[in-house]
Amino acid sequence: MNPEIPQAVCFRSNSVGALQNVSLRSAMRHITSTFGKKRLDAIGDNPFEQWRDKASEIKMEVLNNLQDYVSMFSRNATAAGAVVHHAKDAHMACDIVACLLRDHGAQKVVKSKSMISEEIHLNAFLERRNVQVTETDLGEYIIQIAGETPSHIIVPAIHKSRQQVGQLFCEKLGCEYTDNPASLTRTAKTLLRKEFLTAQAAISGANFAIAESGSICLFTNEGNGRMVTTLPPLHIVITSIDKMLPKLADLPVFMRLLPRSATGQILTSYFSLITGTRKESEFTGSQHLHIVLLDNGRSEIARGEFKEMLKCIRCGACMNVCPVYGIIGGHAYDSTYPGPMGVILSSLLNGLSQAHPLLDASTLCGACAEVCPVKIPLAKIISRLRELKVDRGLASESEMIGMLSFGIATKYPKLFEFGQSVANRAWPLARLIDKQTIDRLPRPVSRSFKRRLA
């Protein structure tokens, strides 16, 4: 196999596996219906459409002037005492983080949730360099000890039932079995507290980066984000250039939209706005703040026809309503980002030759675009990416032949009619070729509607 061409995702076989997983199915059913309802309750009578328009507008302003805002952010963050690093790809970002940790002699690291760190596979990179990384978000902690990857961008352990978590804690942490969520959380909390107090460095992500002040924002629910960003002397923020907002005054609309869209909360339990390092009069905050800004193809995306995808604020609302995601969960996508936004981001970040099977993972029902808080036309983009897939010769030969014949037949009514009558007569034969599909369709009638009218 040519190592230059990454192997395409085996989406169909992955999804078949997921469909047979009974506990996954029931966990997914419960969670997706709960989130959907909570989201609607949180929106209530608020002027949600106006918020969406406003947020979309702000994000487009950033994307139309991306490099300017990145420069502005870098200047202002530096002035506030942070060191800003620009990483053009995943490897460079990992390298920067590893060098910073080495320079500070840090071998124990606590981490709060960051999807960018998943995108660049940071944990594996650091572990190979003998750095001990502990995830401190409960969901991330669960999947870290299970040796798995997140199956949802907001709720990484969404695929696990509490019984499974109980079993896991019992096996890996040596505690007594319980499936009581409060007890399990207490166990994790006790163990994590020790990590917070002894870690030499912290890594966090950022939900937004404010260009005018050089600040980064974090929306969290468990308080671990606060511990991570204030206790260890070194704090490394790993985020991507598309997280920019021009000014602090742009933040409120996103504070309204993000929690409501993500978890159906009016506001997350914790909101942190971090500007530079600890000042002399301050008691908390890191002494050394480094911000790694990842590009990884985003500058190019911002210049192309799929620019709008970079408006994404990673709320996960699109996956919560997606019928396909809702029935198979995130792992079947075999990609950092699952669901509708993941199908698109994987195609754009990893390239179509690797990600194109994921484009099939949509019925184009449009539920995703309907809930997107920044109005990304997700289904339309998936549809357009399918066209690129066909143009680049990534569709199967049989599909190409089938569609070509279809296209020709639509132009010639007599040929179309002939095709219909052949379909009726050749049905038993077609059944031999593709029993699974044919058995789901009724047999074409021998006298079509058009013939009946004759």
Next chain:
Amino acid sequence: MRVQLFATCLVDTFYPETGEAVLRLLRHFGVEVAYPREQTCCGKPANSGGHAKQARKAAEHFISVFRGPDPVVIPSGSCASMVKNHYPGMFHDNIRLFEASKELASRTFELSQFLVNVLKAHERGFVGNGKITYHASCQLTRELAVRQEPLTLINSIEGVEFCPMPSADRCCGFGGVFMGKLPEISMALADEKLDTILESGADTVTGCDHGCLMNISDAVKRRGADIKVKHLAVVLAEGLR
């Protein structure tokens, strides 16, 4: 009033009785129905599969067949949305076809839309019996924003009890080419849809798209469930006063 009927390729090939029901319905309300015999398919399967060139062939043919000024009525949300929402975007390189597709889009109606908004069919009402639930198909609901019209029609059937199903606008898993490409997911989604249909307590499920109804029928057949699947046109034609 005169309209042109685009029966859709699914009705033409699999469900001629739905086509006949549409004819009866429209004629009942005093509409003269022309059926252009050159019609084929709107091109939706190619469009949703990413085969833009093939979809364009179908669109060009459709535009040449359904010339003005008479309205075009289509008993399918996804085909109507194809014509109304997708055609104009295909012809940015051809001003003549772009204008023609916009003009066509402006006089194209999905059946329930036409029955309620133009013919006011619900005001005269229908008769029937039993309990009916309604599946809100995706393109009809989200691309055409036709949410109320089918319900208005169902509620105008005297003797019928409307039993809403939970998450009526959740996709049934048909998705055109999706059904063939990922059959396992498609069937699992149809099974979940059937669960909600049965939960409604209805004896009949109706909808405005034969793609979805075909997928739902398959789930019904596989499970051996005791529920009838009927296009809304058939339900209404059976209940003409």
